[in-house]
Amino acid sequence: MRGAAAGEGWPLDDRGAAYGDGLFETVLVRDGRPRLWDEHLARLARGCHVLGLPLPAEHRLAAPLAEAPSGLAVLKLMLTRGSGGRGYRAPATPAPRLRWQLAPFTPDVARWQEGVRVRHCALRLGIQPRLAGLKHLNRLENVLARAEWDDDEVAEGLLCDSDGRLVEATAMNLFWRRAGALETPRMDRCGVAGTLREALIERLEVREVDILPEALEAAEAVWLGNSVQGVWPxxxxxxxAGRPLLRWRLSASHRAFQAEAHRLLGYPLPDLN
Amino acid sequence: MRGAAAGEGWPLDDRGAAYGDGLFETVLVRDGRPRLWDEHLARLARGCHVLGLPLPAEHRLAAPLAEAPSGLAVLKLMLTRGSGGRGYRAPATPAPRLRWQLAPFTPDVARWQEGVRVRHCALRLGIQPRLAGLKHLNRLENVLARAEWDDDEVAEGLLCDSDGRLVEATAMNLFWRRAGALETPRMDRCGVAGTLREALIERLEVREVDILPEALEAAEAVWLGNSVQGVWPxxxxxxxAGRPLLRWRLSASHRAFQAEAHRLLGYPLPDLN
Structure with missing residues (x-):
C-alpha cells in the first residue's frame, strides 16, 4: 500500500476527519491505466458541485497512476474540504486536500464463477436526496450494515431505505433481469451510484426502478457489481436473520451480463459452465 | 489550539477519516475543569455501544484537561475505530484512536443578552434511528445545512427530518415553552442529543415531543442551547428564503430557563433587561 506524499496523513483539523466533509473514489487500475476513469471523474465532479468544492485538475487526480505497480491495483482518491471554517460552517474559500492510496488487487474469481450468497440487512438507509448517489465520506450506515454478519460464506448484504425500497448492497450495486428487462434501483434518495452501474445503464438500457425487495421473487437473474470487483451472480x-429466502441457478443470461461488465473493466469472461 | 500528541494527526487509513467511523465530544472547560462531564461520558459510551467500540478509560479521556489554559476553553475529543478492516468491514478487534484539541473559548454574550435570529433550513435530515442522538463523525448534513446562509445576523438554522418534523438547529438543540410547559423535539430518529439538553430534561421536566415546525407559532418563548455556547433566546x-415568520419578545420566562442552563455551565445569568 502506497500513499501520497509517502506517509502523509490528515491534519488533526481536517474537515474530512472531523465531519466526513469530502468525497472518495476507488479506481481499478491495470498496468497504470485506470478503468472507467471518465465515470469516476464525472461522479467526483457531481460530488464537488453538491459540496461546493472546486474539482481538482485532472492531472492532479491522475498523478498517482504513475506510481501504480504493474498488473492490477486499486487507486483510492480522497478529497476533503481541507481545514478551516468555524464548526460546521465551511471556510468561504476552501483549500481542499487530496490524498491517495494505491494497493495491488486480486479479484475474487470464485465469486465471478460460482456466484455468491447474500442477505438482507436489518439497517435501513436514511433518505437524503441532497447526498444521494455520491461517494462521500459519511459511510457509517455502510459500516453498521456490514457489521450485521460475520459469516464469510455471505458475500454481501442488501440495503433498503427507510421507506422499505431496495437500494443497493453495502459496497456494490444491485442488478436483476425481470420479464426479460434489466433493472437496478433508482439512486435519487440514498445510496452510491457506482461507476460500473453508470456505464452499464448507458450501454445495456438498464431501467432504474422504484421497487420493494419482494420484486426479486420475480427476477430471473440477480447480480451485484462494482468497478473494482466486477460482477458477481x-x-x-x-x-x-440468515434464513434462505430465494435461490437462482446460474444461466447463460447471468454470463451475458457479466461479460458486458467485465469487458468494461478488462476482466476475463467467466466460463459458461 | 493544542492537539495531542502535539502535531499528531490521522493516518491516511484511519477509519474516521475514511468513513466517519467514530465519535466526538466538545466539552466546555473552565480552569481545567470540564462541565457536564458525566453527560459527555454517557453520550460517548452510548456511541461506543452502538458502533461496537470499546470505551476508553476515563483517565485517558480526561488526560488532556491537564493541558487546558486557565479560563474558558473547549476540549474536542475525537475517537475513531482506528485503522484496519476490509473496506466497510470493521476489524474484528478494533484498536480505536483517540485524539484531542484544546482551544480557548469566549462565549457570545450579546447573543445571551439580546437573543438571536434563526431561520429554517431547506435541507431535511435523513431518518436513521440507529445513529439518532449520537455525536458521530458523519456530519455532512450539518455542513450542507450551515451552508444555506451566509448572513452573520442569522445565528442558526432549524432542521426538520424527512417527514417534516422539527429536530434541532445545525449545532444546537431547540427548546420552547408552550402552554406553560417546556418542550424539545424527540431525538430518536435523527439529530444530536446534546449534553445540555440531557441535563435540562432531567432537571426541568422538559417534555420530548414529536412535532411539526408550525407548533412554534404557539410557543411563548423559544431557545437554542448547547453545552459550549449556553442558551440563546x-x-x-x-x-x-430568509423572510420573517415569527417574532418573540424577551421576557422573564426566557431568563429563567437561561439561568438554569447557565448554572449548569458556570455561566453568568444574563440581565433581566
Missing amino acids: VTRLDDA | VTRLDDA
Missing part, C-alpha cells in the same frame, strides 16, 4: 438470498 | 424566526 447472486445464487442465494437470505433474510436478515 | 430566539427573537425571530425566518423561513428558508
Whole structure:
C-alpha cells in the first residue's frame, strides 16, 4: 500500500476527519491505466458541485497512476474540504486536500464463477436526496450494515431505505433481469451510484426502478457489481436473520451480463459452465 | 489550539477519516475543569455501544484537561475505530484512536443578552434511528445545512427530518415553552442529543415531543442551547428564503430557563433587561 506524499496523513483539523466533509473514489487500475476513469471523474465532479468544492485538475487526480505497480491495483482518491471554517460552517474559500492510496488487487474469481450468497440487512438507509448517489465520506450506515454478519460464506448484504425500497448492497450495486428487462434501483434518495452501474445503464438500457425487495421473487437473474470487483451472480438470498429466502441457478443470461461488465473493466469472461 | 500528541494527526487509513467511523465530544472547560462531564461520558459510551467500540478509560479521556489554559476553553475529543478492516468491514478487534484539541473559548454574550435570529433550513435530515442522538463523525448534513446562509445576523438554522418534523438547529438543540410547559423535539430518529439538553430534561421536566415546525407559532418563548455556547433566546424566526415568520419578545420566562442552563455551565445569568 502506497500513499501520497509517502506517509502523509490528515491534519488533526481536517474537515474530512472531523465531519466526513469530502468525497472518495476507488479506481481499478491495470498496468497504470485506470478503468472507467471518465465515470469516476464525472461522479467526483457531481460530488464537488453538491459540496461546493472546486474539482481538482485532472492531472492532479491522475498523478498517482504513475506510481501504480504493474498488473492490477486499486487507486483510492480522497478529497476533503481541507481545514478551516468555524464548526460546521465551511471556510468561504476552501483549500481542499487530496490524498491517495494505491494497493495491488486480486479479484475474487470464485465469486465471478460460482456466484455468491447474500442477505438482507436489518439497517435501513436514511433518505437524503441532497447526498444521494455520491461517494462521500459519511459511510457509517455502510459500516453498521456490514457489521450485521460475520459469516464469510455471505458475500454481501442488501440495503433498503427507510421507506422499505431496495437500494443497493453495502459496497456494490444491485442488478436483476425481470420479464426479460434489466433493472437496478433508482439512486435519487440514498445510496452510491457506482461507476460500473453508470456505464452499464448507458450501454445495456438498464431501467432504474422504484421497487420493494419482494420484486426479486420475480427476477430471473440477480447480480451485484462494482468497478473494482466486477460482477458477481447472486445464487442465494437470505433474510436478515440468515434464513434462505430465494435461490437462482446460474444461466447463460447471468454470463451475458457479466461479460458486458467485465469487458468494461478488462476482466476475463467467466466460463459458461 | 493544542492537539495531542502535539502535531499528531490521522493516518491516511484511519477509519474516521475514511468513513466517519467514530465519535466526538466538545466539552466546555473552565480552569481545567470540564462541565457536564458525566453527560459527555454517557453520550460517548452510548456511541461506543452502538458502533461496537470499546470505551476508553476515563483517565485517558480526561488526560488532556491537564493541558487546558486557565479560563474558558473547549476540549474536542475525537475517537475513531482506528485503522484496519476490509473496506466497510470493521476489524474484528478494533484498536480505536483517540485524539484531542484544546482551544480557548469566549462565549457570545450579546447573543445571551439580546437573543438571536434563526431561520429554517431547506435541507431535511435523513431518518436513521440507529445513529439518532449520537455525536458521530458523519456530519455532512450539518455542513450542507450551515451552508444555506451566509448572513452573520442569522445565528442558526432549524432542521426538520424527512417527514417534516422539527429536530434541532445545525449545532444546537431547540427548546420552547408552550402552554406553560417546556418542550424539545424527540431525538430518536435523527439529530444530536446534546449534553445540555440531557441535563435540562432531567432537571426541568422538559417534555420530548414529536412535532411539526408550525407548533412554534404557539410557543411563548423559544431557545437554542448547547453545552459550549449556553442558551440563546430566539427573537425571530425566518423561513428558508430568509423572510420573517415569527417574532418573540424577551421576557422573564426566557431568563429563567437561561439561568438554569447557565448554572449548569458556570455561566453568568444574563440581565433581566
